[in-house]
Amino acid sequence: MLGYVIRRILYTLPSLFCILMACFLLTRLSGDPVELFLPIDASEEARQAFREQNGLDRPVVEQFFVFTERAMRGDFGNSLRFQEPAVDLLIERLPATLELALATLALSVIIGIPAGIASAYFRNSPLDFTVRGVTAFGQAVPTFYWGILSIIIFSVWLRWLPSTGSGTIWHLILPATTLASTMLALVTRVMRSTLLETIRQDYVRTARAKGLTEMAVLLHHAVRNALIPVVTVVALQFGVLMGGVIVTETVFAWPGVGRLAIQAIYARDYPVVQAVVFFFAVIFVLSNLAADLLHAVLDPRVRLR
């Protein structure tokens, strides 16, 4: 087990380095940040001062080595806009994104798993068709459309919930529900399909033959095994959630990392873009790692490798 863990961790390092290099190169392809930071009629003297202060006047190769060396120490430089460490800006907004991601995860799991179980157990019944229809719809409709639609219905028409911002649990409901619309569908479908597989296994028949109640058979034997792929999917989706909430954070004006990323990209705020992209990459790689490790913990067959 320990060997397995070490091997999986080592596999992540080359990925992270490639990502570091990629995000350095990509940010340089999109043009001169001076154009966006200073008014269009700023003097050449002012422009040059800006470039010097932010190291943009040095050769690109030199910029890359400086960048890499500092990145290893968690230093992505100062935001061109805010003139404070990019990592600090990231950390400042991290709680908001985590809050949203965790709320979405909780919603998806709490609703998705029971729905998947019910759908599988009552296969081909009206309940099953309803659940599958709703989840297919939830997955098909684009997230931002769900967001705008739910704002119009629940904030503008009914006036039940705030449409933007954060601060109370009420602010969290619409964004989390919007994000959950796709993830919920995924959890439900995976839960249903794996439970259908599991429920046909010999050991389930054996459990029934022992005289156990239907509920005991279902929950203690079938569902427990069927949860293995669900846990893996949820772990992977956490990475997607942390990086994919950009549209939702914009529509709901949720002050998280995704929104910081969008603003930094439009403003060509290199240091912040690099910090955020690298952060998302780390989260994604770690959630993949977590998924693999969880899989090993839950499924003894993996541990034997």
Add this chain to the structure above:
Amino acid sequence: MKINRRTFNAALAGQALMAAILGRGSSAMALPAGTLTVAQGFDPVSLWPNFSTTQEQINVGSAIVESLFWVDPKTGKTEPVLAESYELTDPKTVKIVLRKGVKYTNGEDFNADAVVNTFKIFTDVKITPAYGRYAAPIDRAEKQDDHTVMLYLKHPYPALHLILSQIFIVPPKYWAEAGGAEGFGRKPIGTGPYVLTEWVRDNRIVMDANAKYWGKVPAGINKLVWRPVPDDTARTNGLLAGEFDIATNIPISAAAQIKAQKGLRVVSVPSYRIFTIGLSNLPEHPGALHDKRVRQALNYAIDKQAILDSLLQGEGRLLSGQILRKEQIGFDPSIKDYPFDPAKAKALLAEAGFPNGLTITFKFPTGRYAQDREVAEAVAGMLAEVGVKAEMVSLEAGEFLRQLSARELAPMGFVGLAPADDPDLQWAQYRSDWRYSYLANPEIDTLIDAGAKEVDPAKRAEIYKKAAQIMHDDASVLFLYQAVDLYGVTDRVKDFLPRGDQRWALYGMSMS
């Protein structure tokens, strides 16, 4: 189904929850009395107003840190704020008389030392790069006594009011303690009607009324909340949902919806932004556009009224063949724009040697201005009617800016330019050596230079009228329209009126 205790309790809990949501939600989102809530596109980067020329940032910061004067859109005049008056003692010397008895909220005195110190900051290109254009005419500022400052200019400068209304006076001691622009920008101290109480980045900025304000705090506005809401649809929905008092940059398509809702109104402000299509006659851009008849033909080919009515829903004003707005010195009412006349356009093209039309590249931004792509497509369609095939090149906002200032938006480029409110700044954009001018006309250059130094308003107006006539006759650009800014406002907010550069101030506002 048999009703038992569990079922009944569950149903009761469900109803209670629903009632709680309904009641709680409604009260949570009602606009609180005494609090003005403003939704704008971005969170300020700094609350020091002179950090940048971004109006969203200045509007927030200026509630705390005040300037010497304010060019008030309600009166059209340069109104005193921290200064009582200014006068030219000679063409290059300005005497500024300061208001007495004003204090910063940290106890520091507002006085000549503060003003002189701030002029030093303002003219240092490393600290204040964004205002280099306005600082350039300044030689130095000197204290004469505690409440009098002498400002020395390098040359006579007609747009003096732009300097005096855009320099925000900071407390010298605190500025040094806070560590300069960066520290001050995060925790500003000012003389203004409000003090900063909370700033949760990208979420909200909260200010309370300054109990010791030297003037009148806006009646009924005890607290300010600024909310950054990047998406214009979200700002609109928040206004409709009763979450904001003021929502800026409302899209044209949403104006009708806001007007239809009781308790809301749309404030429409003619923008300083002038939209034209650059028709480059620069030597480095050889081509058909060097012939003035071709440029005139392109103007005749476009039905500008149709563009205004259909794409901008009537929100805007046509230019009248000149780049100044009618409120500005130097606007010539006798000059009329080229009327829509496709037949004449074709005739001029034939006369210029293009009886069978021509092909030309047309560059435009996407996502930078309202309806920018749609307007560009309409223009291309109308040009096609007279035989001009436009090869359209769409540019992302950042690339558009790069090409604009690298003089690559050629031969045709759709631009909306919005300099500060002075004819010199408007005209300076067309001087041949300006870094993004697409016009080379020695006569116009001469007139621009003359207008920049002439301080007599009547003579100055004549200079600009001459330039306008030349530009019109030469068809140096394809004249289009002046944009409009839309704000969604609740009816309880009184006397809210932004300027055409999207700056607005709380002075004189109130809330019921």
